[in-house]
Amino acid sequence: MAESIKKYDVVIIGGGPAGLSAGIYTARARFSTLLIEKGGVGGQIINSEMVENYPGFPQGIGGIDLTQAMHQQATKFGMETLYDEVTGIKASGKQKTVKTSQGQFTAKAVIIAGGADRLKLGVPGEKEFTGKGVSYCATCDGAFFRDKAVAVVGGGNAAVTEALELTKFASKITLIHRRNELRATQIMQERIKADAKIKISWDTVVLEILGDKAVEKIRLQNVKTRKESTLPVSGVFVAVGSQPATGYLKEVLKLDNVGAIIANDRLETSVPGIFAAGDIRSGSIRQVISAAGDGAIAAVNAGKYVSG
Amino acid sequence: MSKPVEINEAKFEETVLKAKMPVLVDFWAPWCGPCRMVAPVVEELANEYEGKVSFVKVNVDDNPKTASQYGVMSIPTLIVFKNGQPVSNIVGFRPKPELKKNLDTALAAG
Numbered sequence: 001m002a003e004s005i006k007k008y009d010v011v012i013i014g015g016g017p018a019g020l021s022a023g024i025y026t027a028r029a030r031f032s033t034l035l036i037e038k039g040g041v042g043g044q045i046i047n048s049e050m051v052e053n054y055p056g057f058p059q060g061i062g063g064i065d066l067t068q069a070m071h072q073q074a075t076k077f078g079m080e081t082l083y084d085e086v087t088g089i090k091a092s093g094k095q096k097t098v099k100t101s102q103g104q105f106t107a108k109a110v111i112i113a114g115g116a117d118r119l120k121l122g123v124p125g126e127k128e129f130t131g132k133g134v135s136y137c138a139t140c141d142g143a144f145f146r147d148k149a150v151a152v153v154g155g156g157n158a159a160v161t162e163a164l165e166l167t168k169f170a171s172k173i174t175l176i177h178r179r180n181e182l183r184a185t186q187i188m189q190e191r192i193k194a195d196a197k198i199k200i201s202w203d204t205v206v207l208e209i210l211g212d213k214a215v216e217k218i219r220l221q222n223v224k225t226r227k228e229s230t231l232p233v234s235g236v237f238v239a240v241g242s243q244p245a246t247g248y249l250k251e252v253l254k255l256d257n258v259g260a261i262i263a264n265d266r267l268e269t270s271v272p273g274i275f276a277a278g279d280i281r282s283g284s285i286r287q288v289i290s291a292a293g294d295g296a297i298a299a300v301n302a303g304k305y306v307s308g
Numbered sequence: 309m310s311k312p313v314e315i316n317e318a319k320f321e322e323t324v325l326k327a328k329m330p331v332l333v334d335f336w337a338p339w340c341g342p343c344r345m346v347a348p349v350v351e352e353l354a355n356e357y358e359g360k361v362s363f364v365k366v367n368v369d370d371n372p373k374t375a376s377q378y379g380v381m382s383i384p385t386l387i388v389f390k391n392g393q394p395v396s397n398i399v400g401f402r403p404k405p406e407l408k409k410n411l412d413t414a415l416a417a418g
Contacts, residue, residue, distance in 0.1 A: 038403040040345030047341055064341035083349050083404040101405040131382040131399030140340040143369070144381045214381065235381075 008034045009306050010299075011098045011107035012079075013086050014245075016043020017067060017288045018278025019113035021295025022302070023074035026111075029303050033078070034105060036098065038085040042067040043115050044242065044279070045288050047158075049139040049165060054288050066288070086114075089252050091271050109302035112249070112261060112269070113277040113295060116242035116286075121153060125209030126238070133215025134236050138162035141235070142169045150235035151176055151218055153206055159239035160184040160192050166237065167197045174231060175200045178223060201231075209236055244280045256282040267298040275302050310354045312363035317371045323364055325392040330415060332357075334365045335375055335385040343384040346401040350386070353407060361388075361411065388414040 010026045012019045015037030026033045035041075045051060045063035052060045075081065084100040089110060091097075096110045118136050120126060126134055135141040138152075142165055150170045152163040155177035163175050175192065180202045182189050192198055201220065207228070208219040217232045244260040246253075254262045254270035260282035267275045277294035279286050284294070312334060315323050324331045334350050336343035354363040368375040368383060378387060378394060388396040388411065396414035398407065 039401045040342070040347075040349050042341065042345045046345050049339070049341075062341070064344050068344070083352060085403045085405050101403075131385060131397075132379065133381060135382050136400065137340075137342060137382075140337075140342055140384075141382045143337070143339075213379070 005097075006034075006103075006105050008032045008105060008107045010034075010109050010111060010302055011036065011096070011105055012111045012113060013098070014043070014113035014115055014278070014280070015041035015067075015071070015081065016113060016115045016278060016291060017045060017070065018043075018115070018280075018291035018295040018298075019111065020067060020070035020074055021292040022111045022113060022277055022299040023079040023295075024070065024077060025296050025299030026303060027074055027077035027079040029299075030078075031303060031306055033074075034080045034082060034107070035074070036082045036084055036086055036100060036105075038083070040083070041071045041081065043291075044118070047137050047139060048161065051288060063288075070292075086248065088248055089274070091252070091274060094273065096273060108306045109273045109275065111275045111277055111295075111298045111302055112253075112280060113291075113298070114245040114280050115291075116279045117245050118238075119241050119243055121206060121238050121240055123206050123208055125211070125215075126236075129209055129211060129215050129236075132213065133211065133234055134209060134238065136238055138165040138237050141237075142166050145170050145235040147171045148234040149174070149232060150237060151206075151231060151233045152237045152239060153177075154239035154241070155179055155181075156183045156239065156241060157185060157188055158241075159237075160188040162237045162239050163198050164188070164191055164195065167195055170197070170235070173198045174233070176204050176206060176220065177202060178205050179203065206236070242279070246280060258282075260284070266301045267294060268301065273302075273305050310358040310363070312350055312354050312365045314365045314367065316366075317374050320366070320371075320374050323362075324389050327362060327389070330361045330395075331389045332361055332363050332411065333387045333389060334363065335368050335378075335380045335383050335387070336365055337367060337369045337383055339369075340383050342401045346384050349401075349404050349407065352404070353411065356408075357411065360415065390414065390417075
């Protein structure tokens, strides 16, 4: 690509609620701002059909609608967006160089808001049947399983949300969870337990996903009794958690034992001028509102660093 | 500027299968967040590959037959057609560099 290196005051990595909120603040404060996003703008929340706990929307708001509005808002103030994957960051004094797969940029401050990647189940058949019955998004793919039996794997809010979403389409939903209690919030647990279409298989793990051209059944094991069983399903929805997207940062920043970025209460990382916001930060509660709050804190402190 | 064109089942044969140029078909639906997320990236690709690949969108809600004919059970799915045959199939949203690599490979083959 071009040899000339474009310079910005602030480069933001990641276009979820944290990065977009940071962009609103830095762009509105008249700092030249570039947001680099590898997939598309929105972050993990786009998989939520309805966000019920973001203040100001008593009827709820679609995850994609909320984040697209945030993107518009940041763009209105002058934030630029680039769709590319960041491969590395180098800090030398006050200048940071952000490398992407197709170019590089310099910035006075960098806000890392790359979020978390969904974890895979890691069982035979998962990769082979992705898009052929194995799915990571119930709002996207639920309609392909009308009147069919499906399984949802996981026990957190994501899994429970997926199971509830699927009740609109599937005839029967089995929630497969390796423990004997859910991690999901109480209101979600109440809803799932009240739904006649949903059955919960406790203490159970998936061993294998089987089928010919598409998913036909899954092989399960009870972790307590070791007993194996087979469940006929047409779809397997995987929601087994996520991992901070910090693969390229291991040598650059201090990370915690799960790979999340360690930052102080000003969201400064171990490298001056590099800030962390949202789910990628150690201790994040992984909510849209906390991501947005992180974005604002990181942006204000990045602004001080740039001007200072 | 070239924008992906929305087509329906009736137009699929003429626009995709009988096309002289390779065609990237974006299977999507309005209620699918990741589909709307990937749309601006696909639009950028449509510009960058103008004259080399044509880009169309098929709404799976309105065109379930075409979707099931090509085994689409997850969206977004991007399928590249060359001479009427699907030659590449990308399920779920992927980083733009990966989409480009996939597209380049599909174009180079055969």
